[in-house]
Every structure is written in structure tokens, then in C-alpha cells.
Amino acid sequence: xxxxxxxxxxxxxxxxxxxxxxxxxxxxxxxxxxxxxxxxxxxxxxxxxxxxxxxxxxxxxxxxxxxxxxxxxxxxxxxxxxxxxxxxxxxxxxxxxxxxxxxxxxxxxxxxxxxxxxxxxxxxxxxxxxxxxxxxxxxxxxxxxxxxxxxxxxxxxxxxxxxxxxxxxxxxxxxxxxxxxxxxxxxxxxxxxxxxxxxxxxxxxxxxxxxxxxxxxxx
Amino acid sequence: xxxxxxxxxxxxxxxxxxxxxxxxxxxxxxxxxxxxxxxxxxxxxxxxxxxxxxxxxxxxxxxxxxxxxxxxxxxxxxxxxxxxxxxxxxxxxxxxxxxxxxxxxxxxxxxxxxxxxxxxxxxxxxxxxxxxxxxxxxxxxxxxxxxxxxxxxxxxxxxxxxxxxxxxxxxxxxxxxxxxxxxxxxxxxxxxxxxxxxxxxxxxxxxxxxxxxxxxxxx
DNA sequence: AATTTTTATTAGACTAATCTAAATACTATA
DNA sequence: TATAGTATTTAGATTAGTCTAATAAAAATT
Numbered sequence: 001x002x003x004x005x006x007x008x009x010x011x012x013x014x015x016x017x018x019x020x021x022x023x024x025x026x027x028x029x030x031x032x033x034x035x036x037x038x039x040x041x042x043x044x045x046x047x048x049x050x051x052x053x054x055x056x057x058x059x060x061x062x063x064x065x066x067x068x069x070x071x072x073x074x075x076x077x078x079x080x081x082x083x084x085x086x087x088x089x090x091x092x093x094x095x096x097x098x099x100x101x102x103x104x105x106x107x108x109x110x111x112x113x114x115x116x117x118x119x120x121x122x123x124x125x126x127x128x129x130x131x132x133x134x135x136x137x138x139x140x141x142x143x144x145x146x147x148x149x150x151x152x153x154x155x156x157x158x159x160x161x162x163x164x165x166x167x168x169x170x171x172x173x174x175x176x177x178x179x180x181x182x183x184x185x186x187x188x189x190x191x192x193x194x195x196x197x198x199x200x201x202x203x204x205x206x207x208x209x210x211x212x213x214x215x216x217x218x219x
Numbered sequence: 220x221x222x223x224x225x226x227x228x229x230x231x232x233x234x235x236x237x238x239x240x241x242x243x244x245x246x247x248x249x250x251x252x253x254x255x256x257x258x259x260x261x262x263x264x265x266x267x268x269x270x271x272x273x274x275x276x277x278x279x280x281x282x283x284x285x286x287x288x289x290x291x292x293x294x295x296x297x298x299x300x301x302x303x304x305x306x307x308x309x310x311x312x313x314x315x316x317x318x319x320x321x322x323x324x325x326x327x328x329x330x331x332x333x334x335x336x337x338x339x340x341x342x343x344x345x346x347x348x349x350x351x352x353x354x355x356x357x358x359x360x361x362x363x364x365x366x367x368x369x370x371x372x373x374x375x376x377x378x379x380x381x382x383x384x385x386x387x388x389x390x391x392x393x394x395x396x397x398x399x400x401x402x403x404x405x406x407x408x409x410x411x412x413x414x415x416x417x418x419x420x421x422x423x424x425x426x427x428x429x430x431x432x433x434x435x436x437x438x
Numbered sequence: 439a440a441t442t443t444t445t446a447t448t449a450g451a452c453t454a455a456t457c458t459a460a461a462t463a464c465t466a467t468a
Numbered sequence: 469t470a471t472a473g474t475a476t477t478t479a480g481a482t483t484a485g486t487c488t489a490a491t492a493a494a495a496a497t498t
Contacts, residue, residue, distance in 0.1 A: 003454075003455090005454085005455070025475075025476090026475070026476055026477085027474095027475065027476085035455095035456075035457090036456075036457060036458080037475075037476065037477085038456085038457070038458080038459095038476085038477075038478080039455070039456055039457070040476090041476065041477050041478080042454095042455075042456080042477095042478095043454095043455075043456095045477095046454085046455090057463085057476080057477070058462090058463055058464060058475080058476060058477080085330075088337055089330070089333035089334060089337055090333065091329075091333070095329065098327070099325070099327045099329075099330050102325045102326065102327070103325060106318070106321045106322060107321065108317070108318045108321070110310075110314065110318070111304075111308070111318050114308035114309065114310070115308060118307055118308055222484075222485090224484085224485070244445075244446085245445070245446055245447085246444090246445065246446080254485095254486075254487090255486075255487060255488080256445080256446065256447085257446085257447075257448080257486085257487070257488080257489095258485070258486055258487070259446090260446065260447050260448080261447095261448095261484095261485075261486080262484095262485075262486095264447095265484085265485090276446080276447070276493085277445080277446060277447080277492090277493055277494065439498100440497100440498085441496100441497080441498080442495100442496080442497070442498085443494100443495080443496070443497085444493105444494080444495070444496085445492100445493080445494070445495085446491100446492080446493070446494090447490100447491080447492070447493085448489105448490085448491070448492085449488105449489085449490075449491090450487100450488095450489090450490100451486100451487080451488085451489105452485100452486080452487075452488105453484100453485090453486085453487105454483100454484090454485095455482100455483090455484095456481100456482080456483080457480100457481080457482075457483105458479105458480095458481085458482105459478105459479085459480090459481105460477105460478080460479075460480100461476100461477080461478070461479090462475100462476080462477070462478085463474105463475085463476070463477085464473105464474085464475075464476085465472100465473085465474075465475090466471100466472090466473080466474095467470105467471085467472080467473095468469100468470090468471085468472095
């Protein structure tokens with residue numbers, strides 16, 4: 001049985017390694033966990049003894065097979081709770097993570113199974129990130145930033161890059177959220193600004209920075 | 220900010236003192252917390268420094284004003300989560316406590332406020348225990364065990380004493396739960412067994428022990 | 439009232455998770 | 469390739485929460 005803290009380290013290692021592809025160095029993990037590099041070394045040693053990570057001194061760390069499953073398990077719970085918070089309790093995007101980071105550590109397979117069922121077995125969380133299944137399988141969905149799609153393309157907003165509170169608030173204000181249908185109607189040559197029609201109703205202009213951070217699925 | 224463990228001690232002290240009426244001795248608290256008496260002494264000292272309990276060496280301990288509010292806060296969250304688990308996720312009575320004891324410690328006023336609203340501001344949990352309001356106010360409801368009510372009385376099941384898994388399972392099996400309407404139709408002189416009609420449909424005989432542990436409200 | 443029994447507290451040690459400061463290994467550059 | 473610089477690990481200390489064993493206080497019993 002892992003502690004909350006160990007689960008959080010595992011999740012951070014998994015994320016920073018881009019789903020286990022590369023190995024993570026101590027300093028970036030320390031920054032992510034808001035802790036001292038020395039603490040990271042200590043913790044990695046413990047996780048290594050528990051066979052949750054692959055680790056060689058001075059060589060960085062990565063999740064092991066067991067560790068990856070555990071990490072995906074926590075991520076699954078995190079994302080399912082987010083769906084609940086948004087769909088049932090009307091949480092705003094910027095209020096989600098603080099609470100979901102507590103709820104994700106509740107240990108009860110029955111709870112998460114029933115919650116999943118109650119929510120209709122969602123496949124994506126409110127930020128458009130896919131929800132791993134009970135076995136840790138991830139169904140990746142193609143997602144492209146608006147900047148990389150040609151004029152004329154229509155799609156559903158399935159996610160955003162980054163999650164700064166101010167960005168999420170901006171999206172809320174202009175009426176863009178997960179599930180919103182957008183059509184790219186024009187792109188200015190000079191700066192890359194894009195005109196998009198929101199749900200077929202109003203058309204607004206978004207900056208290239210915003211366009212880069214809104215992900216559309218090819219629907 | 221109190222830790223999970225501190226919150227659990229506070230809750231236990233509150234319960235054992237019968238809502239702050241008498242003071243609690245170290246051994247019973249140790250038993251309740253499944254820990255050594257020495258650990259209890261240590262913890263009480265800490266809680267006392269934080270002004271959450273009133274404590275004099277060798278004289279027992281009790282919740283302070285601050286501590287009582289904190290305890291009721293945790294109890295409120297516990298009971299609201301139980302309502303959620305039963306009403307939305309179809310949990311059985313005997314699966315409730317393990318999960319609710321984790322969920323009760325989630326720190327988010329917004330979460331519990333929204334959850335309360337989502338559930339329609341319930342006043343009682345699935346065991347019939349009253350839910351304190353945000354200020355820690357408890358609306359106590361008269362509850363009498365079946366053994367203490369005369370033949371002919373009808374009422375709603377609003378609670379049960381004790382919560383052994385086997386007892387709760389028995390109740391489930393015979394079709395008794397919170398909200399069930401019972402009428403006392405007969406009481407055997409020789410052993411105190413009671414015949415009760417369940418929701419006006421079938422009549423069953425229950426043992427005096429069972430009768431003593433089912434609480435009816437005078438509805 | 440003195441003594442025994444019970445109950446409660448302290449003393450000292452242990453683990454998990456953290457820290458700062460010091461030491462060590464790796465990397466890059468001259 | 470020697471050295472300067474950066475990244476990482478170890479050493480040693482700290483805090484929360486726990487334990488066992490020893491001590492002290494209170495309660496009960498003779």
C-alpha cells in the first residue's frame with residue numbers, strides 16, 4: 001500500500017517522463033513536487049526498494065511496470081472525480097485540481113467503479129484528457145491545436161494545454177468549454193490570429209497564443 | 220490545520236464523551252482508536268496545545284469549544300458523504316463507513332457545500348443520524364427503540380444502534396432500512412419478541428435484541 | 439490508613455517524510 | 469584531459485505519530 005505522498009511522486013514521474021518514455025532528473029522532479037532535491041533522492045530510493053520505479057544513481061528515474069499501473073490508477077481516479085465535480089457539482093475549471101488532488105487518493109475500488117457507472121463511463125475528463133480504464137489502458141484521441149488546422153476545419157474542443165486560472169477564466173467568458181463545436185473561419189496572415197465560430201452562433205477572434213492552446217478533435 | 224489523525228481523535232473524543240457531556244478516559248480512547256494508551260497521552264497533549272481539547276493530567280479529556288466545532292464539521296462531512304454513497308452510488312449499509320471515513324477528511328468547503336446542495340440538503344444520514352449544519356448545529360430527533368414502544372405504535376425507521384455488518388445485512392435481507400414504515404402489531408410476553416408489519420405489506424417476527432436496536436421516530 | 443490494582447504518563451526508540459549543509463559524481467568547456 | 473560548474477546524493481537533524489517498558493498517580497480493597 002502506497003502513501004498519498006508516494007502516489008504523488010509516482011504520478012509526477014509518470015507525467016514528467018511523458019508517460020514513461022524518457023527518464024526524469026532529480027531537479028525537475030523537485031521543482032514539480034515543490035520540494036528539495038535531497039528529499040527527492042530519499043523518496044526515489046524508497047520507491048525503488050518497492051519496485052515502483054527503475055532507478056540508477058545519478059542516472060535519473062522512471063516508472064517501472066508496476067509503478068506505471070499505479071500512476072495510471074491514480075490518474076484515472078483524478079479524472080473521474082473531475083468529471084463528477086464539473087457535471088454534478090457545477091465546479092469551474094479553475095476550482096477543479098485542488099479538490100481532485102485530494103479525492104484521487106481515496107482507496108476504494110468499489111467507490112470509483114460505482115462513480116464511473118454513475119457518470120455513464122466517461123472517456124474524457126473536463127479538460128479533454130482521456131480516462132485510463134481499470135487496467136490502465138489509455139485510449140488516446142487525436143488532438144490538434146487550432147494553429148495546426150487549416151481554415152474551414154470544424155471540430156470539438158477536447159482539451160486545452162496548460163491550465164492557468166486566467167486562461168481558463170478567459171475561455172469561460174467567451175463561451176468555450178470541452179464539447180464546444182468550433183469552426184475555423186479565417187486566419188490572419190500577419191500575426192496568426194484566428195476567427196472561430198462558436199457552436200455555429202457567434203464568431204470571435206482569438207490570438208495565436210490562445211489558438212495554440214485549444215485542442216480540437218477531428219469530429 | 221489539523222491532520223487526518225488529529226481529526227479522528229477529536230471525533231472519537233466527541234463521540235465517547237456523548238457530545239461533550241462527560242470527560243473521556245485514556246484507555247477507552249485507546250480502544251476506540253485501536254492504539255496504545257501511551258500514544259493517546261501523546262496525542263492529547265498535542266491537541267491540548269492546539270486548544271482543541273480541555274485536558275488535565277490523569278483527569279480525562281474533553282473537546283473544547285473549538286474542538287467541538289471541528290468534530291461536528293467532520294461528522295457533518297461524514298454523514299453527507301454517506302447520503303451520497305447510498306442515494307447516488309447504491310452502497311450497502313455495511314460498505315459505508317470504510318469509505319466515508321476517508322472522504323470525511325477532504326478539505327474543501329465548496330465541495331461539501333455543493334454536495335449538500337446536490338443531495339437536496341439532507342437532514343439525516345442513511346443510519347438516521349442527524350447531519351449538523353455548517354455552524355455545527357444539530358437538530359436532534361426523538362428516536363425510540365422498538366422495545367420501548369407499545370403495541371399498536373407505527374413509526375418510521377430513523378436509525379439503528381450499533382452497526383455490525385451482520386446486523387445490517389440481516390436488516391437488508393428482511394427489507395428494513397431507513398425510511399421504512401413499521402407498525403408494532405404484537406409483543407410476546409415470554410421473551411419480548413415483536414411482530415412488526417413492514418411498509419404495511421408483510422409481517423415478520425423480530426427478536427428482542429433486534430427490536431432494541433431499531434429506532435423508530437414517532438411519525 | 440496502608441496496600442494493592444488499575445489507569446495514565448514519561449522515557450526512549452522507531453519510521454516516514456522532510457530539511458540544510460557537505461560531499462560526490464557527472465558534464466561541459468577551455 | 470584537467471577543471472569549473474552543475475546535478476545528485478549522503479549525512480545528520482527535525483517533526484508527526486507510533487510503540488514498549490518503566491514510572492507515577494488515582495482508585496479500590498483490605
